[in-house]
Amino acid sequence: MPEAALELRGLTKHFGASVTVGPIDLIVRQGEFVTLLGPSGCGKTTTLNMIGGFVTPDAGGIHLAGSPVETLPPWRRDLGIVFQDYALFPHRTVAENIGFGLRMRRVGRAEIARRVYEAMQLVRLDGLGDRRPGQLSGGQRQRVALARALVIRPSLLLLDEPLSNLDLKLREEMRIEISTLQRRLGIAALFVTHDQEEALTMSDRIAVMRGGRIEQLGSAREIYEAPASAFVAGFIGSTNLIRGSVIAPRQPGGTVRVDTGAGPAMIPIVGDLPDGGAVLLMIRPERLKLASPGAAPEGTNAWSAQVVRTIYLGGRMEVRLRLRDGGTAIAYAVNEGETDWDEGEMVDAWFRPRDAWVIPGPAEDSDAQATNCLR
Amino acid sequence: MSRKILWSVVALIYAFMLAPILITAAVSFNAVERSYFPPRGFSLHWWSMAMTPQWTGPFLFSLKLAALSAVATAVLGLPLALALRWPSFRGRGTLQALTLGPLVLPSLVTGIALLQFLTLAGVGNWIGLPALVIGHVVICLPFMVRTLSISLDSIPINAEIAAASLGASRLRVLIEVTLPLARSGGGAGMIFAFISSFDDVNLALFVARPGQTPLTVQIMQFLEYGFSPTLAALSIISLLVPLALVALFGRLVGIGNFIYQDHGHA
Amino acid sequence: MKPQGSAYLLAAFPAAFLLLFFALPILLLLSTSMLKSEDMVPIAQLTTANFSTLLTKKLYVDAILRTIGIGVAVGALVVVLGYPVAYTLVRTQSRWQPVLVALALSPLLASVIVRTYGWWVLLNHDGPINNFLLAMGVISAPLRMLPSTAVIIVGLAHALLPYGVLTIMAALNGVNPNLERAAMSLGAGRVRTFVSVTLPLTASGVIGGFLLAFGVAIGAYATPAILGGPGTQTMATLIYSFMMTLLDWSLGSAMGVILLASSFVVLALIMLAGRRSES
Numbered sequence: 021m022p023e024a025a026l027e028l029r030g031l032t033k034h035f036g037a038s039v040t041v042g043p044i045d046l047i048v049r050q051g052e053f054v055t056l057l058g059p060s061g062c063g064k065t066t067t068l069n070m071i072g073g074f075v076t077p078d079a080g081g082i083h084l085a086g087s088p089v090e091t092l093p094p095w096r097r098d099l100g101i102v103f104q105d106y107a108l109f110p111h112r113t114v115a116e117n118i119g120f121g122l123r124m125r126r127v128g129r130a131e132i133a134r135r136v137y138e139a140m141q142l143v144r145l146d147g148l149g150d151r152r153p154g155q156l157s158g159g160q161r162q163r164v165a166l167a168r169a170l171v172i173r174p175s176l177l178l179l180d181e182p183l184s185n186l187d188l189k190l191r192e193e194m195r196i197e198i199s200t201l202q203r204r205l206g207i208a209a210l211f212v213t214h215d216q217e218e219a220l221t222m223s224d225r226i227a228v229m230r231g232g233r234i235e236q237l238g239s240a241r242e243i244y245e246a247p248a249s250a251f252v253a254g255f256i257g258s259t260n261l262i263r264g265s266v267i268a269p270r271q272p273g274g275t276v277r278v279d280t281g282a283g284p285a286m287i288p289i290v291g292d293l294p295d296g297g298a299v300l301l302m303i304r305p306e307r308l309k310l311a312s313p314g315a316a317p318e319g320t321n322a323w324s325a326q327v328v329r330t331i332y333l334g335g336r337m338e339v340r341l342r343l344r345d346g347g348t349a350i351a352y353a354v355n356e357g358e359t360d361w362d363e364g365e366m367v368d369a370w371f372r373p374r375d376a377w378v379i380p381g382p383a384e385d386s387d388a389q390a391t392n393c394l395r
Numbered sequence: 396m397s398r399k400i401l402w403s404v405v406a407l408i409y410a411f412m413l414a415p416i417l418i419t420a421a422v423s424f425n426a427v428e429r430s431y432f433p434p435r436g437f438s439l440h441w442w443s444m445a446m447t448p449q450w451t452g453p454f455l456f457s458l459k460l461a462a463l464s465a466v467a468t469a470v471l472g473l474p475l476a477l478a479l480r481w482p483s484f485r486g487r488g489t490l491q492a493l494t495l496g497p498l499v500l501p502s503l504v505t506g507i508a509l510l511q512f513l514t515l516a517g518v519g520n521w522i523g524l525p526a527l528v529i530g531h532v533v534i535c536l537p538f539m540v541r542t543l544s545i546s547l548d549s550i551p552i553n554a555e556i557a558a559a560s561l562g563a564s565r566l567r568v569l570i571e572v573t574l575p576l577a578r579s580g581g582g583a584g585m586i587f588a589f590i591s592s593f594d595d596v597n598l599a600l601f602v603a604r605p606g607q608t609p610l611t612v613q614i615m616q617f618l619e620y621g622f623s624p625t626l627a628a629l630s631i632i633s634l635l636v637p638l639a640l641v642a643l644f645g646r647l648v649g650i651g652n653f654i655y656q657d658h659g660h661a
Numbered sequence: 662m663k664p665q666g667s668a669y670l671l672a673a674f675p676a677a678f679l680l681l682f683f684a685l686p687i688l689l690l691l692s693t694s695m696l697k698s699e700d701m702v703p704i705a706q707l708t709t710a711n712f713s714t715l716l717t718k719k720l721y722v723d724a725i726l727r728t729i730g731i732g733v734a735v736g737a738l739v740v741v742l743g744y745p746v747a748y749t750l751v752r753t754q755s756r757w758q759p760v761l762v763a764l765a766l767s768p769l770l771a772s773v774i775v776r777t778y779g780w781w782v783l784l785n786h787d788g789p790i791n792n793f794l795l796a797m798g799v800i801s802a803p804l805r806m807l808p809s810t811a812v813i814i815v816g817l818a819h820a821l822l823p824y825g826v827l828t829i830m831a832a833l834n835g836v837n838p839n840l841e842r843a844a845m846s847l848g849a850g851r852v853r854t855f856v857s858v859t860l861p862l863t864a865s866g867v868i869g870g871f872l873l874a875f876g877v878a879i880g881a882y883a884t885p886a887i888l889g890g891p892g893t894q895t896m897a898t899l900i901y902s903f904m905m906t907l908l909d910w911s912l913g914s915a916m917g918v919i920l921l922a923s924s925f926v927v928l929a930l931i932m933l934a935g936r937r938s939e940s
Contacts, residue, residue, distance in 0.1 A: 073846075093845070093850070094845035095848045097846070098848075101842070101843065103839045103842070104839075105839055107842065109843075109844075110862070111862060120844065120847050120849075120857075121847035121848050172847065172848070401745060401748075401749060405745050405746055405749045409761075409765070411819065411822075412764075412822055412823075413764070415779025415780050415783065416775060416779055417779075419775060422782050432788065433789065471678055474672065474675055475672060477671050478668045478669075478675075479672075484669070487668075493679045493680070496679075496683060497683060499924070499925075499928075500687070501876065501880025501897075501920055501924065502880065503882060503917070503920070504690070505683070505686070507900060507914065508686035508689060508690040508917070509686050511689055511693060511910055511914065512682075512685060512686035512689050529682050530682075532678075536679070590770060596773060596883045597880065597881065597882050597897070600901060600905070601905070614774055615774070615886065630771075630775040631775070633771075634775050637770035637771070638770055641770060
């Protein structure tokens with residue numbers, strides 16, 4: 021098996037007595053695109069700075085392509101970094117910016133010219149080599165920063181929220197462009213963002229960070245459909261989290277029964293659920309369906325609920341429901357032009373057992389909008 | 396490693412910056428009539444010498460001069476800064492050059508020019524306090540206009556338009572909105588003017604007269620006959636005045652910022 | 662009233678003040694420098710003798726060249742010593758940073774006399790440096806460090822250092838720290854990062870600090886008067902003796918004009934150099 025492009029082992033940094041980032045363990049495989057996702061202050065930028073060599077970790081190891089680098093200065097680490105503000109040298113031309121890393125590596129003049137030219141073609145900047153960064157648009161600057169980081173053929177590409185300064189349309193284009201480029205070059209990348217959509221569209225794997233630690237590491241699908249905590253569930257997409265307790269851990273057919281204030285639910289067994297243990301039941305709004313009272317399909321969980329509001333969103337309807345215990349839930353109904361739910365109407369809100377997910381542990385009130393703030 | 400080297404270099408430069416002042420302070424406590432360092436013995440003799448009328452006279456005169464100069468600079472600087480706010484009018488460039496001119500000229504040159512002008516204009520009896528105030532106002536006006544302009548620029552022009560739309564007259568807008576907002580710049584400019592006037596040697600050398608001599612010039616004249624620890628005590632006293640002023644108004648960093656922006660733009 | 666009108670109204674008094682007490686005296690100075698003086702007072706007789714005297718007599722030419730030399734050396738010292746301080750103050754994350762900034766700027770509050778007197782104490786023939794070297798047996802007789810041009814340079818550089826720190830700090834504050842990180846991540850060590858990124862981006866502050874120190878240094882009177890002597894005359898000390906001792910105002914004015922001109926020439930040279938390097 022080839023060496024991992026990046027391996028972090030117990031990487032830790034303390035800020036004062038109370039704030040700590042880490043310990044962080046993470047592996048980025050060759051050619052893989054991994055995203056550190058989390059709210060601002062969750063420690064993702066500190067992690068990036070430790071990998072880059074700008075912040076000295078208090079404990080733990082960093083391996084790049086198999087060799088330890090935690091004691092090396094930034095200029096010996098062979099990383100390509102794209103900064104949030106691009107950090108283009110304003111007193112140098114585009115071509116000089118892109119060629120800077122090659123010059124530092126004492127590459128020959130002709131070779132530099134050739135590789136800079138190639139890099140500029142790669143990011144579609146042909147003919148702009150003599151411009152200064154100040155004369156470029158935001159998207160063009162982004163491309164120069166990318167070319168400058170890629171042209172040195174680094175063992176790892178670090179991207180620190182590189183899209184956050186672009187407007188929405190450009191951002192969506194650049195997402196595709198960066199991940200296409202990364203795949204084509206087969207270069208490993210670690211991407212830092214607080215934007216869940218960016219993380220979902222670009223990553224092979226996502227590490228959701230909170231309070232200085234990685235809360236969950238997995239593919240986009242795993243993170244979305246099987247979140248490890250209420251925080252992860254709430255941070256990615258919208259979701260219904262309903263408190264309940266496990267009544268009968270083992271039912272025939274490999275299901276458990278969970279009682280909630282809105283009604284009972286049968287769901288597949290996941291892990292070890294103690295009898296009477298407090299859990300959160302997660303149902304994504306697009307998995308929660310509506311039917312007239314009594315019309316829910318056989319073998320599904322159906323709860324009686326009242327429509328409080330419907331919001332027309334074009335392709336779908338957002339229906340806000342009041343559950344039996346007074347709690348609220350949201351359901352997305354695909355707009356097929358047929359059903360329409362009136363406000364005040366009683367309905368059955370139903371979901372298949374496999375469309376619910378159980379998050380063990382008692383609910384923390386703060387979990388839904390947890391933002392544990394760090395620097 | 397290289398960080399340690401940088402910090403040691405910086406520590407040495409700080410020692411270079413502060414040592415002479417600390418040495419001066421120490422010398423003033425000498426018990427013998429020489430400027431020994433480290434001081435031999437301890438006495439307040441030189442401090443009591445510094446409190447005699449030979450020195451308290453110029454000291455009080457310097458305070459009066461500095462206060463008058465600061466007020467006069469503000470009185471002239473405010474209308475100038477307000478006028479220069481108009482984006483364009485005939486003669487604006489000339490007015491600006493006239494305002495900033497003294498900044499480019501060595502104040503010593505301004506001093507000899509003023510000396511000749513007042514003498515040849517037949518008002519040689521202005522030499523002394525009036526000439527000193529005039530000279531210091533000329534030197535300090537550029538700074539006053541700069542600091543005022545910076546705080547006036549920070550006022551959203553909308554604030555004034557809003558006040559006008561609420562029915563305030565031009566004068567009311569000036570008094571109720573513009574002037575309160577200009578206070579920080581005006582204050583910094585006045586402190587700057589006070590300290591510049593209090594510390595000035597180059598201009599005061601030429602337009603002082605016996606009986607109307609600031610402390611700095613008195614010290615320079617005394618130096619022609621030799622050094623004495625009294626001078627050390629006087630130096631420290633004259634350092635304490637600006638220090639107390641700045642501490643009182645907590646503006647050191649504020650003034651620093653103004654000087655900053657000054658040369659940042661230059 | 663038209664807005665222009667109120668601008669004129671506001672500016673009228675201060676403008677008159679500046680015209681009367683600044684512009685007019687300077688014009689007068691320019692003209693008396695070309696007049697002959699009798700008993701202190703210039704008389705209406707055009708002459709270039711003042712300038713030819715000042716520009717040919719060795720004593721005066723030496724003083725002019727010495728002053729410019731002092732200005733250049735002081736400017737260079739202020740920039741070289743001010744840079745590391747400014748860099749540290751801008752980049753440090755120490756919580757003492759505000760204190761360190763205040764400490765670096767505090768000498769600005771002291772009169773040049775205070776800042777110069779300490780050097781006299783330190784360097785005079787029976788000051789601590791001489792006493793120390795004598796006690797150590799390094800020297801057998803006190804060194805004569807005063808008066809000398811070198812000590813004038815040190816004294817002025819010391820007095821003007823805070824200006825250098827300020828201007829360079831202002832320039833450094835405009836440099837995004839990520840630029841240095843970017844250079845390092847691309848393989849540039851600390852020195853190369855400084856030379857190829859930080860220094861070029863702060864050139865304006867370096868030039869500004871140099872010019873400011875140069876301009877103040879060549880016009881300074883107190884420091885050369887205290888630390889110098891008859892053999893180390895500068896333009897400023899000569900102007901003082903022309904005006905106040907010899908009472909030859911025309912010669913004093915002419916020297917004043919030369920002082921003015923030298924500061925403008927250096928200003929122009931540097932601006933020219935700046936423009937060339939930009940294009």
